[in-house]
Amino acid sequence: MANRGGGLGTRSFWNKRNHGFKLADVTAFESEIERRLAEIRQRGLHRGLRRIDGIAGTRVAISGRFVLNCCSNDYLGLAGHPEVVEAALKATKDYGSGSRASRSICGSLALHHALEEALAEFENTEAALSFSSGYTTAISTIPALVGPGDVVVLDKLAHGCHVDGARLSGAKLRVYPHNDLERLEEILAWAAQRAQGTSPSNRPRTLIITESVFSMDGDHAPLRELVDLKDRYGAWLMVDEAHATGLYGPRRTGLAEELGVAERIEVRMGTLGKALGSAGGYICGTASLIEYLVNKARSFMFSTAPPPSAAGAAMAAVRVVASEEGRRLCDRVWANATAVVSQLRPGVQKSGIPGGPTAASSLIIPLIIGDELRAVEVANALFERGIFIPAVRFPTVPRGSARLRLTMTAAHTESDVAELLAGLRSVGLIEGQCGSEASETVVGNLSPAHLHTDAPTCAA
């Protein structure tokens, strides 16, 4: 390739594949990427990957030492459950390490069918369909259901996979402020008016999509009201239970079950990589919905089926969740979350409850800091103390609402919880005296302004 290098000099690369020396002009490309990276850093939004070198229960080895993991979505601790791990191994032995092809092309493994039957039974629906991730579940289901001319309505805090699915669909996108039912109703009324006078076969459709438990704020969607509204305006509703499956309702299928509206929701989505400790996503609903998705969901049709190990593990996890042990694990994780939430300084967790909540309503406990760089500083201070809760920033959450996303699991022991509370106290996120070591060496450089609450930090 000709050298068309600019002022920064041209780099040469060995092209190993061709066993030859290939001079490539990458200067302009590289400098553009570096400029973009510098901009990301400058805005405090740079993400590095924290390498985990080992896992021992609730501890992860990072940078040469074990720290307490308080940011995992493995809510029930099933990713390390012996039965679940054994099922993954057995599935690998029985079926191999890979699924070899897309299920629509090269045959569909009995194991995937067995998982889907188990999911349908667990969710009490006619059928279920599994995908290789929650993300691909959403980005292929949404465009299968709606397209140009239709309307997708999203909550302002919608997960990226819903936004991407909505964009891919080509439908008109309308966004309502977080959980704002009045604004949602206005949008639904507008969409219903647009559809007036059209024949049923070419009527524009309206699809509302929401999480049941919001992934970054941990609050709940008003599912009962959403179901009433969508019925009133003839819209469809898709509910993503990613952070609720295994955790809510008498049978632990999610918030829709707890609120008694599961049967009234057209499209119910779950993920296998969070409380179910495996990997993947699924849709459950009527047999015709599932048959339709087999024919129309592009990431199902045009992608290799999830590995047997993931399907085997997910099946075992569903068995555990539905069992008495599942109930015990669920009770334990809620007790752990409540032990933390009940101690947080008022205002640290977004909450309309005066004095702050006393019981956890979600296992996602956002500790709102606000400023992106400050959130990173607080996360670093906690990390120094051996507590791993990374800062979550834009674009995962809106700008200026950076937070530590603390999550609890059933695997956390009482002493883990005590250690976490001491760490949070040391950075001023919960009330009380902090240890001298913590106040001087860890949070000595944090001022009250590092926290969005006006409570003093332990360093004061």
Ligand SMILES: Cc1ncc(COP(=O)(O)O)c(C=O)c1O
């Ligand atoms: C609400 C929600 N939906 C979907 C997903 C995507 O699931 P997965 O991680 O299996 O791709 C996530 C994960 O971050 C999520 O929080």
